[in-house]
Every structure is written in structure tokens, then in C-alpha cells.
Amino acid sequence: MAASVHSAGLDTARSALESACEEVTDAGERDAVDGVAASTVARPASTEQVADVMRAAAAHHLVVVPRGRGTKLTWGRPPTRVDLLVDLSRMNAVVDHAAGDLIVEAQAGTSLADIQETVALAGQRLGVDETVIGASVGGTLATATSGPGRVTLGTVRDLLIGVTVVRADGVVAKAGGRVVKNVAGYDLGKLIIGSYGTLAIVTQAVFRLHPQPGARRVVTQTFDEADHAQHLVQVVLHAQVVPAAVEVDYQSEGTGTVAVLLEGTEAGVEGRHAATVTLWGDGAQSSAEPPVWWGRYPWDDERSPGGEPGPRRTAIKATFALSGLAEVLTSGRAASGQAQVPLDLRGSAGAGVLYGSMPADADVNAISSVVDQLRSVCTSLGGSVVVLDAPSQVKAAIDTWGPVPAIDLMRRVKDQFDPDHRLAPGRFVGGI
Amino acid sequence: MTSTHGTESTAGPVEGPLAPEDTPSTGTAGSNPEAMAAVTSRAREVLPARAVITDRIQLRTYECDGLAHYRVTPALVVLPETSTQLAAVVASCAEHQVPFVARGSGTGLSGGALPRADGVLIVTSRMRTIREIRREDQRAIVEPGVINLDVSKAATPVGYYYAPDPSSQQICSIGGNLAENSGGAHCLKYGFTTNHVLGAEFVTPAGDVVQLGGLAPDAPGYDLLGAVVGSEGTLGIATVVTLRLVRLPEEVRTMLCGFRSTDDAGAATSAIIGSGVLPAAIEMMDALAIEAAEAAVHCNYPDGAGAVLVIELDGPAVEVAHEFDEVERLCREHGAFEVRVATDAAERALIWKGRKSAFAAVGRISPDYIVQDGVIPRTALPEVLRAIAELSSSSGVRVANVFHAGDGNLHPLVLFDDAVEGAGDAADKVSGAILDLCISHGGSITGEHGVGIDKSAYMPKMFTDDDLDTMQLVRCAFDPYSIANPGKIFPTPRLCGEVPGHKRGAHPLVEAGKAEAF
Numbered sequence: 001m002a003a004s005v006h007s008a009g010l011d012t013a014r015s016a017l018e019s020a021c022e023e024v025t026d027a028g029e030r031d032a033v034d035g036v037a038a039s040t041v042a043r044p045a046s047t048e049q050v051a052d053v054m055r056a057a058a059a060h061h062l063v064v065v066p067r068g069r070g071t072k073l074t075w076g077r078p079p080t081r082v083d084l085l086v087d088l089s090r091m092n093a094v095v096d097h098a099a100g101d102l103i104v105e106a107q108a109g110t111s112l113a114d115i116q117e118t119v120a121l122a123g124q125r126l127g128v129d130e131t132v133i134g135a136s137v138g139g140t141l142a143t144a145t146s147g148p149g150r151v152t153l154g155t156v157r158d159l160l161i162g163v164t165v166v167r168a169d170g171v172v173a174k175a176g177g178r179v180v181k182n183v184a185g186y187d188l189g190k191l192i193i194g195s196y197g198t199l200a201i202v203t204q205a206v207f208r209l210h211p212q213p214g215a216r217r218v219v220t221q222t223f224d225e226a227d228h229a230q231h232l233v234q235v236v237l238h239a240q241v242v243p244a245a246v247e248v249d250y251q252s253e254g255t256g257t258v259a260v261l262l263e264g265t266e267a268g269v270e271g272r273h274a275a276t277v278t279l280w281g282d283g284a285q286s287s288a289e290p291p292v293w294w295g296r297y298p299w300d301d302e303r304s305p306g307g308e309p310g311p312r313r314t315a316i317k318a319t320f321a322l323s324g325l326a327e328v329l330t331s332g333r334a335a336s337g338q339a340q341v342p343l344d345l346r347g348s349a350g351a352g353v354l355y356g357s358m359p360a361d362a363d364v365n366a367i368s369s370v371v372d373q374l375r376s377v378c379t380s381l382g383g384s385v386v387v388l389d390a391p392s393q394v395k396a397a398i399d400t401w402g403p404v405p406a407i408d409l410m411r412r413v414k415d416q417f418d419p420d421h422r423l424a425p426g427r428f429v430g431g432i
Numbered sequence: 433m434t435s436t437h438g439t440e441s442t443a444g445p446v447e448g449p450l451a452p453e454d455t456p457s458t459g460t461a462g463s464n465p466e467a468m469a470a471v472t473s474r475a476r477e478v479l480p481a482r483a484v485i486t487d488r489i490q491l492r493t494y495e496c497d498g499l500a501h502y503r504v505t506p507a508l509v510v511l512p513e514t515s516t517q518l519a520a521v522v523a524s525c526a527e528h529q530v531p532f533v534a535r536g537s538g539t540g541l542s543g544g545a546l547p548r549a550d551g552v553l554i555v556t557s558r559m560r561t562i563r564e565i566r567r568e569d570q571r572a573i574v575e576p577g578v579i580n581l582d583v584s585k586a587a588t589p590v591g592y593y594y595a596p597d598p599s600s601q602q603i604c605s606i607g608g609n610l611a612e613n614s615g616g617a618h619c620l621k622y623g624f625t626t627n628h629v630l631g632a633e634f635v636t637p638a639g640d641v642v643q644l645g646g647l648a649p650d651a652p653g654y655d656l657l658g659a660v661v662g663s664e665g666t667l668g669i670a671t672v673v674t675l676r677l678v679r680l681p682e683e684v685r686t687m688l689c690g691f692r693s694t695d696d697a698g699a700a701t702s703a704i705i706g707s708g709v710l711p712a713a714i715e716m717m718d719a720l721a722i723e724a725a726e727a728a729v730h731c732n733y734p735d736g737a738g739a740v741l742v743i744e745l746d747g748p749a750v751e752v753a754h755e756f757d758e759v760e761r762l763c764r765e766h767g768a769f770e771v772r773v774a775t776d777a778a779e780r781a782l783i784w785k786g787r788k789s790a791f792a793a794v795g796r797i798s799p800d801y802i803v804q805d806g807v808i809p810r811t812a813l814p815e816v817l818r819a820i821a822e823l824s825s826s827s828g829v830r831v832a833n834v835f836h837a838g839d840g841n842l843h844p845l846v847l848f849d850d851a852v853e854g855a856g857d858a859a860d861k862v863s864g865a866i867l868d869l870c871i872s873h874g875g876s877i878t879g880e881h882g883v884g885i886d887k888s889a890y891m892p893k894m895f896t897d898d899d900l901d902t903m904q905l906v907r908c909a910f911d912p913y914s915i916a917n918p919g920k921i922f923p924t925p926r927l928c929g930e931v932p933g934h935k936r937g938a939h940p941l942v943e944a945g946k947a948e949a950f
Binding site for chain 2: 098099100101102103123144146154155157158165167171172173174175177178179180181182183184185186187188189190191193194195199210211212214234237238240241242264265267268271272317319320321322323351352353378381382383384386401402404405406407408409410412413414415416417428429430
């Protein structure tokens, strides 16, 4: 761990940063990372500047947290300290859209929305759902967020084909490339995805794109029993309707909804949508647009698009083998009833991923009990439960990441990339 | 070896270091007798007698993989039957600093499973149980020696299959696929091995058994599994693998389109992709490749074709019918003079026969040949094909082109006669120049065959020293003493610095001036 920085040291560090990057300012209240105040903010404009900034930070033992658009900066655990926030929002260019090759290259601070706007001009799309409004490329990679589309198009893990990073010591490294098919060298992009900024700072990324579908249609069906939800999901998966997404919404009480998205040609979608309605029987509803909750995390329901976040709710991500859906829904509701804390569940039933939300003012012990029970069920189903975000008193009281197999190997990876533990220390699994 | 793999030669390290037998990358036989004796003795303790091979003649049957150009006799071969046995051998290797190389079916085309003369070859072919086909979870759990095609065979009765289909799928193993991140003709639509491996029980180079990923996606922590897939056996050995199963498509349609030139066929490929249709596969063969295939399997491709495209569409029946009409229209618009459609499985097999036999078939028209594997952006296809043609005519070296056109993955077959003096060198030069073309067009030196021993000398052309050094940080985390398949992928080993609890002298490579300590 880096030694604490004394004020004399800070002065020389500040001037080193200023010679690396023209935009260096004192950090304000809004630059805090999950309640931990930052000292300084640097806003580099290029990979080279990020490298210069990181070399200066290394020379002065500064603890660094990278920030894209700052939409998920409270996710994970609070960092132990933040001397320098490296803000990538000036690096917001779509560098290249090679439509004929179905790839796009963008800087880390580019918003997903800007990429979609650019590639849509050629009838294409990046298969990454904007589950957090305003999210950047870098933040999306760091937290590995995904939405309904993952059932067919996959996640950033499947779509990232090249990446440029700056290491803690300021060294710039690339992996992958600009072609979809490529097995030369280690796939560093995979390690960077979901690493919460603890291994290196992403400055540029290349993604594969997909053509936009000619037609889309949604079919929904409600359920009372969790077993019924699982049945609905399973029949759609095993039929020949080729769903683009299979979502479930299960609020803390009342009936739940399963929704399937069908994409393709006009005639094909028409036929498959009719087949889905038949499969799901009485009460199956068909519509042109997905339900309002589609692609939104349950903890964001009370937030208007672009609006200020409300009080922080407890946000969890649960994963499990597909056949465990009913058990997860049932035990989630049972645990919530027992602990007397409402738990809203929603997510990609077709991929084995659900997100849960509990109120901001809920009792810490109640939340802890729900997380423990759900974690035990999901672990037995080959998955996990992670508390992505929560009020600070909740984070302080519970094991947010849960048990992590191969943690020793992960520590060794961290030690190689960031031997002084200066990149976002404390935010990740096992205190990494 | 199946008919789809006939590689007898290789691009070879045209530039860079010496041939592998003259470098530290495959070790020196007899350089570590005490350590080898200790590992052999430990192997005999934990493995049945038949699973420990020390007989020189028997050892020689493992001297190469699918890239038969390079041959090294391993000091010891073991064939473990369980994870525990395998881990025990690896732990012993770690204890005695003995290098080990993992091998599945030995079909790799980059020498990734080339043994070490001073090490152990760990063959997984006796770990061949399909443990579970979990239809409801869309997963299969298999051992690493399981043959790729057998996963699909086991899943087909419940309506599923395993999507990655390297052309050696009748014989290649899942463990080898995982190590190489294998592709195949259908990865255009369905992705590569890395997109279909969800979890693995994994033996680290220290001999520890860890679980990476599992039945569910998005395991918390670093995606170590993502780093392991495609790492060519340099990070450890997978002993149980969890695979994604894909629903069998309702409809499959295969068509064969004859064009006058590769330019026309390339333009048709771009038009198809540009129209928003994503076929399961688009494969191209040029005139020389067609000639070879006709000679070998009489596939009866269209007369006078300068190029053919084999296009396969799959998915819901209505969608496929619609896409089929679109593809046929685009092919005719771009000069297809003949379009044939397979209406049943037998006809489909006939169309694929010519394509799948192409590698081996060139043996009919040339005594020796190099199978190259490079990638270019799809839009650069016509330009690169013309450049390859120019290379061929200016050097007098014939090049047959067979490739996955949809994703720009070229497999030029460089033909030569080793009996003619200088022919091998001329072929090596053309083969290397083709890789240079791929790199200068923003592509890659390998799309699916891997770097292995064969292309490590080309890595610095594609990556900077910093890029390679950063990749080797991962290597150092997993394998600080560099005993897991050392000498592959990276042209220069990175030494990993002090490892806590161990004090050692200077590394022999540093003393020899062949490596740097960072």
C-alpha cells in the first residue's frame, strides 16, 4: 500500500500531473468515489496523456481511481483512498466505424448512446444494452454490465475484440485487434472486463457490431407461481422461436411477468411471435414495444431518465443455472417475507441472471439475511450473489462480493499488474 | 489424422530466432536427469503402469502434433485418467522445476503441443467422459479428452449441439479447443470456443486445482477463464469443462455459388454481410483449390469457376427462406453464374466435401505445402487476394486459397516441392509475406490455428514489446517459474522476478543472454 501523501509531496505531485495533462483541478464533492473524497482530478485527452498522468502518479505514489461518465462510481466497495481521479470524459470520440467490417472503435469516455447513434446510420448496432443511462464504454467494461440482449448477442465479453489500456506504471499496452477472428496472444480484454478499474485504465476499445433487425415484437405472459415462470422460459428456450431476449419481472408482491423479444425479418418475427403466443397459451399478450421495465435495473425504477439518483437502494446481481429460475424466485420472495424487506427481482431469465433491489431505508440485518439466503441458493445452482451497490452502512456490514473461488490466483494477477496496489484499491473482490 | 489435416510443413520462423531444436524453447534432452527421475517416480506412484511412458520408441509417437514439421521427443509421457492424477503430476513438475506440455488429440496446427525434450507431455486422451448433458441448463460438462463432435452427438437427441466446429472436429479434443480458442467454419455466426466455455476445473502450474466460472455466467472476480481460453496451455490445464449448448436450428440450407473470379466472390461476400444477413458460414475457394479438391474427391464444383462460395444459412425456417432468396439474389448480382442448393443432408455433405477436403487435397497437386492462417478485415479481401496473386506470380510459388470469407480468415496453401533446391525457402518467404500483408491491413497472424512454436517470431510484428510484456504479466501470475508449455507464443520469455519464499540463482536464460529480467 502506498504511504500517505503529505502536503509537500502533494505539491510536487500536482505540478508533475499538470505537466502531464492540461486539465488538472482540485477535486470537489461530486468527485468522491462511493463516499471517499478525492484530492485531485485529471482529465486527460488522449491515451498518451493518460500514460503521462499515470507515470506522474506512479512517481508520487498516488492512489488512482479511473472514471468514465461516473454513472456507477459507487458500485463495488469504497476504495481505501483516492489521491487522483482520472476522468476520461474528454476522451469521447468514436474513432472509427468500419461499417463494411462491422466494427467500431471508440475512446473509453464515449457514451454507449453516442456509439449507437453513429453505427445506426449504417443500420448497425452495438449489442450492449445501455442499462445505466449515460454509461461510457470504459465504465461498461469495468463493471461488465449487460441487459436483455445478452441472450443472443452476448455481453461485452463476447463483443470486445481489441483494447488499449494504460497500466499503473504508465505503460501503454494493446491486446486483440480490429478483426473479429484473432487468437494471437493472451486475451487481456477478458481480464479487464469486470475488473472495476483495479488492473489498468482502459483508454480505447474495439467492438464487433451486428446488423439491426428488420422487425421486433414482444410477447408477455404473467405468472403467479415461480414454477410457472420457469416453465414459460423453458418452453421458449427449447422451441424454435429463437428469442433475442427472455426477461422476467417479479416485484416484491403480486404476479410476475415473463417477456420474450423476437427479432428478425418481418415475416419471420410474425411467425415466431404467433408460435410463442400459442406456446404460452391463454393470457399471452403481444405488443410492438417491450414493457416499461425492460432493460432497466429494478433499483432505478423510481428514477426518471437522466434524473438525479435517489437515495441508494441495495442492488444485487444473482446468477444461477437456467433450471434454477423457479428456486431463485421462490427463495428470494421467501427470504424477503421472512426478513420483512421488499425485494424486487428482474433480469435475463434466459441467461440465468437476475437483479434485485431492496429499499434504501431497509434494516441492515434484514438485507443481510436476504443476501445470505439468496447466496446460498445461487451458489448451490452454480452461480453467485454480488451486492453491486448499497447504502454505506449496508456495505460496511455485509460481504458484498461473497465467496470467490481462485481468489489467490486473482491476487497474483493484481500483484503483477499493480504491485503497489494503487489502482482503485479496495473496490474489488477480496479487498483487491 | 483425418483427411482434413495434411500439414507437412509450416510457415516457420522465417525471421527471428533459430529453429526450435536449436533454441531453449523446446529444452535439451538429458539436461535435468535428477529432476526427471523424481517426476517419473512420482508419476509411477500416482498413475497405473500403462499410463507412464518412458520407452524411447513409444515416446517418439508423441514427438509432434498436427504440425509435423517440428519434432521433439519428450522425456516422459503420462496419460492421467483423473484430475487428481493429473494435478499430482503437475505438482511434481512444479516441485522439481520440470516443464510440462499438455496435449489432447494432437491435431493442433501451430506446434502448440510440441513436447519439451527436458519435460513431461501430459496427454488427456484418457479423460474422455461426457459427464452430463444438461438440457434445461443448456450446458454440457465434459472431460478435456472428449472429442469435439462427440459433444454434439450426445446433445443432438435432446435437440442441442456444441457450436464451435474446427475442421478436425471428428478427432480434436475439447481440452485442445479450449487451449487454442478454436474456431471453425460456423464461428462467423456462433463465435469461438471462448464464447462457449462457461467454466472449468483447472490445474494451475503449481498443481493446485481451482474452479473457474461454472454453470452460471459472470462469476465474480477477474475473468481468469477468459484469459485461460486461448492461452495455448501456457497457464495450466483444464480437467473438467462446462460448455454452452446451442439449440439445433429448425432449418439449414447450404448453397454453392460459382463465380468467374475471387474479386466477384469477395464482392458478393461483402454485399451479403452488408445486407444485414448473418449466414452460419461463408467459405471461399479459388481456382487452384477447386482443382485440388476435384482431383481428390470429385466434388463436381461448377465448370470454369475462378472461385466458389459455400454459403450456409440456418435458423427459423421462415427467416432462412427469406435470407436464402436475398443471398441468391446478391450472388447473381455480383456475377454468380451458377447457384446450386442442397435440398437434403446428402447434397449438403457433397457441397461441404470439396471444402473440407481442400487442405489434404492439395497434396494431389503438390508434393509439399504450407497451411497458412491469417486474418484481414473482410473489406480488404479483394485487395489482399490480388496482392497474394502478385506474390505468387513474381515468386513462381503457387498459392491455393481456401478461407472463411465471412470473417476474413485466410488459409492460403503455399505449394512447393521440397525435392527442388531452394523451393522450401521460396515457399517460406511467400508464406511470411502473406502474414505481413495481413498485419499491414490491420489483421492478425492467426485466426484459429494459434501462435504455438510456429509463429512466436511473428508476434513482435503484431504487438509492441510493451504489449507482449503486459501479456506476460498474466503468465507470471499463473506460472512464475515458466514450466507450463514454455517456449510457445512469446518470442522472449519474461522472467517474473522474485517469488516469495523461493530464492534462486540467475535464470539460465539470463546467463545465456537469451532473456531479459524485467
